[in-house]
Amino acid sequence: MHAKPSEEPRLTRNQALVLDTLSEADGPLSAYAILDLLRENGFRAPLQVYRALDKLVAAGRVHRLESLNAFVACQKPDCRSHATIAFAICDRCGEVREVDDPNLARRLKTIADGLDFALHGSVVELRGLCAGCAAA
Numbered sequence: 001m002h003a004k005p006s007e008e009p010r011l012t013r014n015q016a017l018v019l020d021t022l023s024e025a026d027g028p029l030s031a032y033a034i035l036d037l038l039r040e041n042g043f044r045a046p047l048q049v050y051r052a053l054d055k056l057v058a059a060g061r062v063h064r065l066e067s068l069n070a071f072v073a074c075q076k077p078d079c080r081s082h083a084t085i086a087f088a089i090c091d092r093c094g095e096v097r098e099v100d101d102p103n104l105a106r107r108l109k110t111i112a113d114g115l116d117f118a119l120h121g122s123v124v125e126l127r128g129l130c131a132g133c134a135a136a
């Protein structure tokens with residue numbers, strides 16, 4: 001990799017295709033779902049998707065949802081602290097909303113500091129029902 005660690009690293013063709021696929025998706029996608037959608041663009045192996053996802057996640061353009069084993073495009077163009085990210089995930093319809101709360105990031109940092117723990121990052125996943133599903 002010769003890309004500089006700038007704010008907006010240039011994306012490779014594969015990274016751009018994966019990011020576009022996630023941006024256009026209605027919800028989170030697994031790596032295999034992404035592969036299926038990109039087969040006609042020349043994707044053949046899961047490794048191609050995983051490589052692109054690794055870079056996109058590191059760049060903060062895509063986030064990984066551990067509990068769903070799936071990926072979403074970042075919904076906050078100014079998602080500054082890629083270190084602390086939170087999501088509200090609806091268990092019924094699968095809607096995922098990214099939450100940007102600096103207080104949460106600060107609180108987690110304080111907790112980590114209290115544990116003498118060098119925090120590298122955290123993804124908080126709130127599970128429950130969205131307003132639409134809760135009302136139904």
Ligand SMILES: [Zn+2]
Pocket residue numbers: 060063074075076079085098
């Ligand atoms: Zn984000």
Ligand SMILES: [Zn+2]
Pocket residue numbers: 090091092093094095129130131132133134
């Ligand atoms: Zn819902």
